[in-house]
Amino acid sequence: MLTDLFNALGVSQRAYALRVTLDPSVVSRFLRGQRVATKDFVDRLIREVGAKRGAPLTEEARARVEEQRLEALKATDVGLFELARLRLDMERSQRTVERLARREEALHDLLAKREAEVSSVRGELDRLRLDWTEDTLAADRRELELRATAEEHASARETLLAEIARLRAELAATAASKAEAEKRCRDLADQVLTMEEELAELHAPASVGEDVPIAALVERLQEFVAAGDTHAVGRELVEVARSRPVKEIHKVLFWLAEAGEGSRAALLLRDVVQLRTWEVVLEVGDVECAPHRARSSSPLRSAFFEAVARFRSVPELADAHQRWSGAFLETAIRDDLVPQLVATPSSRSRPHRSRLEETVLVKVIAADRPWSDALELIGLLQERHEPIGLSLSVAVRLCPPERTVPILAELARPVSLDRADDVDQVGERLADLMVQGPERQFTEALLALPVAERARLLDRMATVSAPVLLTFLNRLYVSGQAALLADALIGRVRAVGRSGELRRLAADARFLSGPLGQGIGAL
Template sequence: MLEKRAEQLPELDEPAVEEFTDFLNQVFATLATSLTRYAARVKRDKGSVSRYLNGRRIAPEDFVDELLSQVAELTGNPVTDEVRLRAHQLRLEALRVRNPSQHELEHLRESLGAAERELHLASVRERALLKAVVAAEGRANQAEQRYRQLESDWATIRYSSGSTELDVYTQPEGAEELQGEIRSLKAELEALRIELSRAQAMKHEAEEQCVQLEGRLLAAEATLQTERARTHEQNTGAPEEPAQPGSPRMDAESEPYIRLATLRTFHRIVADLNAARSLAGTLQAVVEGAVHGLGFDTATVSLVRPDGDLVVAAVWELEESTMFGPSVLLGQVGSRESWDRLLGVSDHWGTLRFLPHDREPAITAELPIHRAFGPLPLHTNDWHPQDFLCAPLYSAGGDLLGVLSPYRPRSGKRPGAWTREALEMFSLQAAVAIGNSRLLAEMQRALARLEKEQQALRASEESFRQTFEHAPSGIAVTELHGADRGQLTRVNDALCRLLGRPRAVLRQQSFADLVHPDDQALLERANTEGGSVQLRLALRDRGHQLVYLRNSILADPDGTMFCITTVDPVNTA
């Protein structure tokens, strides 16, 4: 029986298809059963199985996997990964030869699945690293708190011991080990942050790849739908003479491409709009959606610039032109006055604007509009190569954001009621997406400026810290408001050495606590009038040191006032 069926195989003259068909027949022969029995066993149509095995149709992937599983069950030997991989490779190669569009569709689906898996792994790694960073930050903060407490306790003990000699660089017992732990934790934290940054970059790349592949997949699905619609029209012999505009017969017969672009496809192209992550991505999604989702050959978007004129910001065409195609329009500018004049004289199709070819040349001469070439119309409702259709895009406040211009419906007819309604809905969604993308771009620019300002502020603070800590003169920062008014909130090592007091003790005092009783008036004058004054400050051994004290009043970016005091000893020799 198998031999008889093999003799009836057609002449394929397609090596890739023939090789795949031979593989399927070899596997099927292993089952040693008839075509009728096998079809009944797997609950498939006998005619379909026959066409798969004789090469008239390329077998789907699930049929190949099912056939291999049947052989594995019969022989008791599992199918190896090498055999399964070879079967799938042979099938894809045969599909590429027989049906390139379907091959591209399946290839994109596999690629998108792999990208989604990569994105999932990257997201899992990012979450794990975020938890690790938070935990490491907590351990580092706890270690620093223990060190500050150890330093404060040590300073208090030294001060209360009554020792006349104080070395501010002496460390308490256990401080060195704690500092080593802090350095180790900070190194671990920095390494985790680097890994987190890498993981986030990988996740971003995976997300971008998924978005791109999803867009290509939607485009491939739309292209395949168009090819099937064209085949259907040819097979059913649809009449060339269309019905009257707006009638059900016209929408059913003269627009097969739009008829097959179902609501599901429309929702997908709108979802693609909202998935774009930048203004450029949104504009590209708009023109690609008009071409692949709404049945046009070409589409452009002209975007309003800050000066009011419109620049062609995105172009897409179904088949790329070799020269003089719409892509040459990219970056060209049309004046706002010319666009307003065009929109004003065009026919109103709801929110759309249509300019017939007989009015087009004089009005659009100054605008970057694609001048298409093609056959002249034979019937009243045929699309003329010089016809112009556009959808103005307005913000919620009524401001013009841009103009979407689709060209050449693939049906060859002027758009009917269904197409117009779909284009109107799509243009409304496109306007919302462009407005959101512009707002997001403005927010990102503001965040970038803020980050730059914060970096400059951090650099300034680091410069101040270095100057403050390593200055030869004693320096103190004093609060001027609130509950800590007058308290020394920050002191440097030079002031600690000059007054013989540890940092932790000085931060609990004010200059009023340290000044000689007879110099209180001088201190008050310096606090109110600023400038430089000579006065005596108390030392730890109950003596006093004559110093130059200079006050400077400064303010934080939030307006909080504070005083920086410089203290230098007066040489009385």
């Protein structure tokens, strides 16, 4: 086998002996089998052959060569055979040791990694246990809160059920009234059609229109009034409202006022508001709201504002309030009329009292329109930085709570009031106004609010001045239905840190007895 390997090199034995620094005779004896070749010689020959061929011998071929060398040693020299076998075993053992050392090092690394993971998991477990403990405590607290809320809702539920029964009865009565009103409406529509036909026959083309001078028209109206011909008077006034210039409209209004026909003058203004363009309506309003009239009350101006508030769009109403109402309010504030006017809502003898009511915003809140229109108007006026507090104060005192309480609740939204003065007016002054209306109506309007809006209103009330807040709380406690709302407001007062302030004021005002005293005691 060694000869076959050597022949693959293609060199002479002498040349190879020189390469491996051995005597040529030693190389010859190795190849002829006269002497067992050393392991170094065999290993080098195997490397030389692998280099010559360009590919090393396989492990199987190397193992066969080594086995044959060991067999040769065993046959020739048992001692050398045992020594070689021991060396081979030693090399194998060394390789095993090295492999096991590498394995040991890898296991050490893996053990350190696992121990780090165990430490991390233990820390995470500790954190989870702590979180679980905190969550358990929070859940216990939440359970107590929910039980308290459930008890509160159970009481509120009884109140709501009673309210639902009342509303159902009212709904049935309203449905009956609606059916009756619809029948009456149909009858009136038939009468209107009949009257329109009669008026069409009586209406002569030459009797109306701009061709008739205003003086002649007024004389004709005087004749119709004297004769008691109401149909003719109504026909002529409709044509005046429909087609006459603003100056002539005011001449007719002046004549009607002088003749004691105030109701017909109010109808004429209403027809102008409904039939004419907004530009014409503005001209009419400018005359009625002229500066020399601003400080006196006018039934016609009030009727005109009522018609505008009822029939015109919200953007037009914003223009009207800014154009006609702002000037008077500024005058009233400058002349210090506001305190005496607002302080005595029931008085009608004070000067200019009804003039305060003749603002567009007041008329819109009082009109038979959705209260969302009033809120939209308030929003437009706030965008234009137009003061609204005084008008709102008057409206709250004049209008029923079911109209004003929803508006106040909506204004309690944080985003509804951008200016500090409006916040003060709505949160402070209107709170004072709310506690002065009819008790039953106010309580019903407050309880009729959706829960979220009622909560916003209570949040706003918790920030008003202490005297107003104390009066408001007393009002809620006096009404049995609203006592739960008073308790909720007490909780909000405690949350904003006003408990001490309210207790001191209650003690000074001797309010520490009765339901209010119990509520104050809970602070």
